[in-house]
Amino acid sequence: MEEEKITFATTKNVFYNPEMRFCRSMSSLAVGAIGGPLEAVDAFCASGIRGIRYAKENRNVKHVTFIDIDQAAITLAKKNAKANRLKAGAKKGNVSRLAFETAADFLEIDPFGTPSPYLVDSFRFFNPKKSAYLSATATDVAVLCGGKVAPCMKNYHARPLNNEFTHETGLRILIKKIAETAAEFNMGITPLVSFSDRHYLKTILHASRSADDAYHSLKRIGYVSWCRKCGWRGSAEFPQSCQNCRSTGVEFAGPLWLGELHDAQFLKKMAQLNRKRGYSDKAQLGRMLSLMQGETGMPPYYYNVHDLCKMQKCVSVPKMDAVLEKLQGMGYDARRTHFSPVSIKTAAPYKALLAAIRGKG
Ligand SMILES: C[S@@+](CC[C@H](N)C(=O)[O-])C[C@H]1O[C@@H](n2cnc3c(N)ncnc32)[C@H](O)[C@@H]1O
Numbered sequence: 001m002e003e004e005k006i007t008f009a010t011t012k013n014v015f016y017n018p019e020m021r022f023c024r025s026m027s028s029l030a031v032g033a034i035g036g037p038l039e040a041v042d043a044f045c046a047s048g049i050r051g052i053r054y055a056k057e058n059r060n061v062k063h064v065t066f067i068d069i070d071q072a073a074i075t076l077a078k079k080n081a082k083a084n085r086l087k088a089g090a091k092k093g094n095v096s097r098l099a100f101e102t103a104a105d106f107l108e109i110d111p112f113g114t115p116s117p118y119l120v121d122s123f124r125f126f127n128p129k130k131s132a133y134l135s136a137t138a139t140d141v142a143v144l145c146g147g148k149v150a151p152c153m154k155n156y157h158a159r160p161l162n163n164e165f166t167h168e169t170g171l172r173i174l175i176k177k178i179a180e181t182a183a184e185f186n187m188g189i190t191p192l193v194s195f196s197d198r199h200y201l202k203t204i205l206h207a208s209r210s211a212d213d214a215y216h217s218l219k220r221i222g223y224v225s226w227c228r229k230c231g232w233r234g235s236a237e238f239p240q241s242c243q244n245c246r247s248t249g250v251e252f253a254g255p256l257w258l259g260e261l262h263d264a265q266f267l268k269k270m271a272q273l274n275r276k277r278g279y280s281d282k283a284q285l286g287r288m289l290s291l292m293q294g295e296t297g298m299p300p301y302y303y304n305v306h307d308l309c310k311m312q313k314c315v316s317v318p319k320m321d322a323v324l325e326k327l328q329g330m331g332y333d334a335r336r337t338h339f340s341p342v343s344i345k346t347a348a349p350y351k352a353l354l355a356a357i358r359g360k361g
């Protein structure tokens with residue numbers, strides 16, 4: 001098997017999903033953009049392809065330790081590391097147990113489904129550190145972005161919202177849970193890059209040890225409210241009633257992370273690295289990084305232009321560029337979003353957005 005010029009072996013009984021190449025490339029760009037010498041731990045390593053790519057593609061990775069509960073995975077990861085001339089540590093066992101005896105500057109957690117039960121353990125890897133990086137993947141998109149409240153309450157202590165911007169609220173619920181866990185370890189978080197792609201949600205964030213930082217992160221937690229009747233949405237510390245049609249049928253998602261999903265400077269560094277690397281997904285990575293840069297400073301939700309048109313019974317759906325230009329012409333910032341190709345982010349008042357969609361204003 002080959003992925004981005006790394007040759008490695010796979011076996012029938014060890015997990016490998018070639019479709020996650022994009023996620024691995026995005027994450028490897030993030031590892032490079034962090035800089036500084038990193039001691040990386042690829043927990044849930046399976047074939048070891050993530051850790052191997054991080055170390056081979058980034059000079060700042062000084063050492064990698066592979067962890068997997070499955071002996072076949074550990075044997076394979078060791079073999080793959082050796083074949084790639086990588087000196088790596090390897091520990092067979094449950095990540096929850098090994099967290100007490102392994103330190104990491106950069107921890108990768110890529111379990112099957114939800115990372116939730118492993119978050120407390122993740123912060124134990126950072127016990128000796130003042131500053132560290134957590135890269136977490138969630139493939140339980142049906143829970144984070146689904147219509148069923150109970151599973152999300154159970155795993156994330158938050159209500160999801162099954163609507164047109166569910167992928168953003170799902171991602172923000174995941175980050176909220178990480179912020180809460182970090183705070184218990186006296187750490188604050190700063191998301192560096194966070195995204196939704198196909199069947200997974202991903203965030204890579206910096207954690208810094210300080211009671212003030214921990215408290216500051218918790219202050220970024222709140223709710224996103226949404227009126228099913230008229231399409232209005234808003235965010236605040238507490239759920240709100242509709243500020244447009246005053247309907248009492250407002251729904252909400254949360255508690256969730258209302259802070260930034262990304263650090264704009266960090267994304268710039270990732271984009272620079274991407275331009276230098278010859279990844280197979282170079283163009284797609286570049287597009288996504290640029291869309292994410294546009295998302296910084298914007299509200300914690302987006303508007304699906306098609307859904308809004310349907311809700312507002314518009315005769316036709318305007319072109320995305322026309323809506324963006326109209327809003328910009330009205331003096332409001334408006335951007336595309338990586339979450340959906342037919343959606344926009346804007347802080348424009350809802351009535352102004354509706355006018356722009358109807359070509360008025
Ligand atoms: C989704 S796969 C990881 C894929 C890999 N990171 C990649 O990019 O190809 C999940 C892996 O976690 C391992 N695993 C599951 N539960 C674990 C636990 N509690 N501790 C350590 N490893 C675990 C499984 O054996 C499996 O190999």
Ligand SMILES: [Zn+2]
Nearest residue numbers: 227230242245
């Ligand atoms: Zn309303």
